[in-house]
Amino acid sequence: MPGYRDLDYDVVVVGAGVTGLYQLHCLRKLGFRVRVLEAGSDVGGTWYWNRYPGCRFDSESYSYSYSFSQELLNEWDWTEHFSAQPQTERYLQFVADKFDLRKDIQFSSRVASTVFDEEHSCWEITVEGGAQFRCRFLIMSIGHLSAPTLPNIENIAKFSGEWFHTGLWPKEEVTFSCKDVAVVGTGASGVQMIQEISKTAKSLTVFQRNPNWCTPLHNKEISKSEMQEIRKNYPHIFQACGASGGGFVHTTEDRNALDVTEEEREKFWEEQYAKPGFSMWLGNFKDVYIDREANRLLSDFVARKIRDRVVDEKTAELLIPKDHGFGTKRVPQETFYYEVYNQSNVRLVSLSETPFECVTKKGIKTTDREYEFDTIVYATGFDAITGSFDRIDIRGVNGRRLRESWRSKIVTFLGVQVPDFPNFFMIPGPQVLFANHTRLAEFNVEWVTALIKHVDGKGLTRVEPRLDAAEDWSNHVEESGKELLINEVDSWMSGVNSNVEGKQRRVFVRYDGIWPAYRKRCRGIASSGYQELQFS
Ligand code: NAP
Secondary structure (H helix, E strand, O other): OOOHHHOOEEEEEEOOOHHHHHHHHHHHHOOOOEEEEOOOOOOOOHHHHOOOOOOEOOOOHHHHOOOOOHHHHHHOOOOEOOOEHHHHHHHHHHHHHHOOOHHHEEOOOOEEEEEEEOOOOEEEEEEOOOOEEEEEEEEEOOOOOOOEOOOOOEOHHHOOOEEEEHHHOOOOOOOOEOOEEEEEOOOHHHHHHHHHHOOOEOEEEEEEOOOOOOEEOOOOEOOHHHHHHHHHHHHHHHHHHHHOOOOOOOOOEOOOHHHOOHHHHHHHHHHHHHOOOOHHHHOOEOOOOOOHHHHHHHHHHHHHHHHHHOOOHHHHHHHOOOOOOOOOOOOOEEOOHHHHOOOOOEEEEEOOOOOEEEEOOOEEEEOOOEEEOOEEEEOOOEOOOOHHHHOOEEEOHHHOEHHHHHHHOOOOEOOOEOOOOOOEEEOOOOOOEOOOHHHHHHHHHHHHHHHHHHHHHOOOOOEEEOHHHHHHHHHHHHHHHOOOHHHHOOOHHHOOOOOOOOOOOOOOOOEOOOHHHHHHHHHHHHHOOOOOEEEO
16 A cells, blocks of 8 residues: 555554464464564463462363464363463463564553554554554554552552562562461452462461352363363364353353252252363353342352351351352352361451451551551452553544543444544454453454455555444443343443442443354454445
8 A cells, every 4th residue: 555665564463462462473474564562571461461379271271272273283282171370371472482473572562552643544653661653553452351450448559568469460489488468359360369378378368348159160180192182172172162152162051940940950050060160150051140030049059069168157158249149240260269268377357347448567457457467469350341441542533532432431343443443453342242262362353354454455544333333233232231130240341340430330341142143243244345334
């Protein structure tokens, strides 16, 4: 295209995690000049930043593998059904090396702003420190869970010991042995860390605001021969993921909990509880997340499991959620998590009984007393889904700021594009299907790659969604979530973060449709010539 050769790059991709790496690979194969800007000092994204002890996949490792390269599938061996962070990080490094991706990635480059230059139809990107780049297409592969948030309590920085956030864990080894340690937060990250810290800490105090329903991970090693079987089975694994509602190996049971006898229900739940990974959460009866009574029965079942596993009755009751039913928030996967509370070095402090007052020089003060610690770990989550976008000053047509337009209402097209933000793609963005990350990433990357090829091949300058098409999508997102109990609960999945101003209200940040239907819709748009998009 005349004029475009003067730009620094055809495409800038922000983020070198699972999505960004594959996006670079696909576009480079087509001959585009691509630059990836990555804030970290190496590839990995989530699996680079969340290097806290105990961090591991909650989904089957092989269901999270890239599927695009048979050679890669042949060469990589997973050694655990639910791979720990170091191996997952090594996998992504292996991918980067195998496809020679690093030469086009600029590390330690955090993007501060991206502004659309209407006169030249290009994006101007500024990296913290001042470096600037101009490109034709901009792809944000910055993740849904990459803007860590600390609790809104006073004096966090005044603590004289060590303190960390799980999502910004240092590369240097952190040890807990002989130390008095606090963990704040009991989501998926907190649960994984608590299990690990409890093994060596002199004392571990868990500060829990609201408990979560957790189910056993049942992780196991994968032997060489088992890996050979998995490898042979990859086509079936990916096919099963493709056919399931969320792109996972688990599929919803085709019966209602309320249509079977009590004995059948109990038997089924016992079986699911004994199976690995998200079996209990995602492989359950089809009415349990829509029907209150079905959900209550399921919650009662899991509550009984917690009571069986925790010796002290009061502690067990504190660990059983009363504010939401099973599965209506992301279910943390655990390995002897509940048994940790039977250990003499572990205590549970319920912040709903004795709320935080502040952090002190020596530890944490609640309304009840002051606790002293050597180390405080904040497992307090992320400004999820929109937070990573909000942190960058993204300005589209007429200087319109993305974060400001999202403050009134989030409107996207397929969770990938936004009206008035031409040549701008989010993989993933808000309102995208909530699914197995790698399966979704591969699909969205291929869809965006085909679209960019289309724009380039036709000699077009700009592409963006029509406003009515984006509004239709966003209305469809709202409709699809209406019946679900998950949307009656405050969590990052419904856009709520008590620590972030303006994020106390539930919004539809997630698409609750099903994976085969999402793919069909996206493919239909491409095959009918992208009529929902406007080109110039
Ligand atoms: P999270 O699920 O949002 O949990 C944050 C925890 O911090 C909650 O227990 C929350 O309590 C607590 N908290 C937040 N602010 C607080 C405050 N001001 N005072 C006291 N407590 C506070 O975050 P996460 O555990 O990091 O997990 C986020 C998501 O990351 C997960 O749902 C999952 O999708 C992903 N993840 C995946 C894996 C994996 O696949 N292996 C592992 C870890 C995380 P409330 O419940 O009361 O808000």
